[in-house]
Amino acid sequence: MEKRWHIAPADEAAVQTLRDALKIHPVLCRILTQRGITTFTNAKEFFRPQLEALHSPWLMKDMDHAVNRLLKAFSAGEKILVFGDYDVDGTTAVAVMYRFLSTQTQQLDFYIPHRYKEGYGISKAGIDFAKENGFTLVVALDCGIKSIDLIDYANTLEIDFIICDHHLPDEKIPAAVAVLNPKQKDCPYPYKELCGCGVGFKLITALVEKLGLPQSFSYQYLDLVATAIAADIVPITGENRILAFHGLEVANKEPNPGIKALAFLSGAKLPLHIHNLVFMIAPRVNAAGRMDDARKAVQLFVAGTYEEALAYAELLHSDNSDRKEADAAITEEALEMIAQNASWTSRKSTVVYQPHWHKGVVGIVASRLIERHYRPTVVLTESGAYAAGSARSVPGFNLYEAIHACREYLIAYGGHFAAAGLTLSKDNIEAFREKFEAIVSITISDDQLIPELLIDAAIKFKDISPAFYNIIKQMEPFGPENMTPVFIARNVKDAGSKVVKEKHLRFVVQQDGVPLTGIGFNLADKLPIIESGHPFDLVFKIDENEWQGQKSLQLRVEDIRLAEV
Template sequence: MRWTLKPKPETSKIEALQKALQIDSVLATLLLQRGIETYDQAKSFFRPSLDDLHDPYLMKDMDKAVARIEKAIANNENILVYGDYDVDGTTSVALMSTYLKTRYSLVHTYIPNRYDEGYGISYKGVNFALENDFTLIIALDCGIKSIEKVAFAKEKGIDFVICDHHRPGDDIPKAAAVLDPKREDCNYPYKELCGCGVGFKLIQALAQKEGKTLDDLTEYLDLVATAIGADIVPITGENRVLAYYGLLVINTNPRPGIRAILSQVEKTELTITDVVFIVAPRINAAGRMKHGNYAVALLTETEEDLAAKYASEINDYNLDRRETDKRITEEALKQIEEQKEQKRFTTVVYDETWHKGVIGIVASRLTETYYRPTLVFTKSGEKLAASARSVKDFDVYNALWACSEHLEQFGGHKYAAGLTLKEENYEAFKQAFEDVVAKTIDKNLLVPEIKADIEIDLDHITPKFYRVLKQFAPFGPNNMAPIFMTENLTDTGYGKCVGADKTHLRLTTTQPGASSIVCIGFGMGDKFDLISDKKPFRAVYSIDENEWQGKVSLQLKLRDIKA
């Protein structure tokens, strides 16, 4: 791994912020690295407020979206709430349908089938609306590129209101309204909302028309926080406020579906990381292994007993998903090993039998292993479908754009995307993708990087210091948990490999003149020799709490160690 230290802010700025906030220089440095330079900015950061959310009507087409929905309600039209089968899509559908049903009964939901419809708006979905007399479709977390399907629906007398956050293509669909902060002609101040976040802005605008305030909408924020965590959007600006208040709801009074998921795990207070690794995979498993409708049913259920039943079923899907992705990952790794004689800048694998529902997870695992922009393909009907994952700081979406002549369709983000192509175009695309990445990627990006925020000594780590550090949460992209670097460490002599298969490293470390502190390094058992016999080493780590037999103590969560 490459270790880099983030640039230190100007000394004058550190001193000014230290003085304004009455904090030490390390905390002042960490804040400045996050773009926080004044007392007022720090107050907003440490005390997120719903008052900091923007007026939803600043978003392009928001007035049109509200007008079209109000018209549908006034005219007793059937409204279809349509969303993708992943966490962002299903939480969006749950949010919008639940809110609309507090005002109006003719509201139904639709989640496309991952296997015969694929991602986004489908002709099958539009035909379903046509056959069942829906005249308005509210599409969430999808639709920004569905030019032909929206036009087809319009010909049949069906309007669309699109709430999306993906990058638009050259044209915008001719819908009744298109809400997407990434539209070039949209001046909305915050661009990084997830699909559920855009949906929340729409219900905020609808609620304002009724004279309601944000305080009336906090019950929906458990869904928004779950989507923010799962979709890996920046935890800055509005997302930070929505995640903060959403976590409060999750930890105090979540909807029955989320409470039923949490009853399956022993966890007292959830962080956004817990949401990502506990709640999100279970919601996702429904769409991966069965159908996204199961996730919407869970998230909209109001009866505790039924919610518990749905959560139990979804937990079974998640167990199936784990077994399937483990098997396919092993097969993919074997395939890559057999191709090892070629030096490549990308990892591209294909097997027509692989389960489409888990290829995104497998792509993530392969990226962690080989640290290359990665594509995992499987057969999907007459075509091939793939999930793409990227390495830090390389835009895989742009790479796919450069190869788009070989593709049927694609969409996504900088680090994750999906695509389909004809089988006969697979080899040509595979080579084109390799060529584009080879030409455009900075070769340093092919070695995993750990960016440490600041170098400190162990004696800086105190309960008081950690109490302030905890208030930097919720953590996520653009506001990651601070990473520290410390030199000249030694094990006190009790370091050992732990875990059932001895793959983890546990030690108690000290530094000349400092107290000792426990360290845990998950998956770092192979580095035991670096610390044995009291050899000096250096470490990069984050700080967290360890609870053991009722006692809570600080520990270092090692990210890497070197001699």
């Protein structure tokens, strides 16, 4: 698939100022300034994140109400229910809160709504469970900010709620005892991008202070907080960077037994990096809710021993194997449907439906289809008497608005700019497909139908050294708003590149006499560019390869094209 290359601009004066302060390679200074790091102090805070730099939890609106209500529950021996969503952010948040609260009270349980029986967020079934079992206080994590009616219902049953959420609130806020969410308009908390687990962690730090416990008491949970940050695709800036940085340290020194068990089963090698949490830990946790019941994900993280955690980890690992099998089979079937409908390939949107597809993976399949057919995509399956599914967008296109414009054919829908869910009558699938295509066609630009490859800076092979790479490694953890740097090298020549495993390219290249090796996954179709004998431009990340105990730098090639003459 052809891509648009875009090299990020930089303020040259700011680059020079930072270079004068840091005395490091100008390319590194360019990347840092692009990420808002323009002074020596900024750089020190970035490269050496300190837990002492975390904001006071008391700056968050309603924190005093939340803490006082929990202290009252402790002293009165009230039963407390920890409630959370079924994804990684929700289950880790519940586990962290449950583990901490269990140090203060034994009148405690947790509740995770079933993805298909109850749906996302606070549920009536969950509130009824609380009532039937004598719980008078519920701490809701990673959900609740939009649950106006359900909180009102809980109030009629004399069940108090503390909401810890990070999703964007509506104008009306639920009538809970306390609502902790830095995105509230009148919340003065300085950092707005915490995940749900992060908001719960701030409540724990406030309780630790109020209870007179050492500040470090809460740090034992940071590996789970880092897992939530990694999985929930929140910006790795500010407090999230601090929490993720130190969370990875905990994960590598004294990990939660659940993290340790999942790392073992997934074959992750120490030290763990953020990408291990994203691609090895998170999918296995998410698979529990996608394929079965997410309650066992919490049981994994609250397990008291490694042996107990390993038993739950094996269940999640099995769920993930089932998820991968379903994901691959449905993706293949959907691609075949697209190939058999010639008119679909010229469309600017994709809508596919099969009644037997597994509900738990349709969102993943939509993302997979975008990798092959780069356009807004909806994947539907049967859900009882209706069709239901997930939609995913391409960057820059407002998917939610396009679906909203098709509401005449929908029974229910919700989501945001990049992703959405929807339910409709099976009889309306074709009508929805045509209307969705019509809306996308008139609202999407041609550029948005071509993937964009964002490049941080141009570099020469001679400047790629172990010392240079060591500074890049210190920019970890990587994630949104601090992605792994992407470079371009111009006028590169082939020195023996070849196709490996039929679809990948093993690069042996040189620039101005400096040789480097690299790997380009799924780039075999670019071989003619290399074989042309002409110089080409290479876009890549810098990686480290280990072979027989020896480490060497290599290129993780993203794309190539003929150099401009």
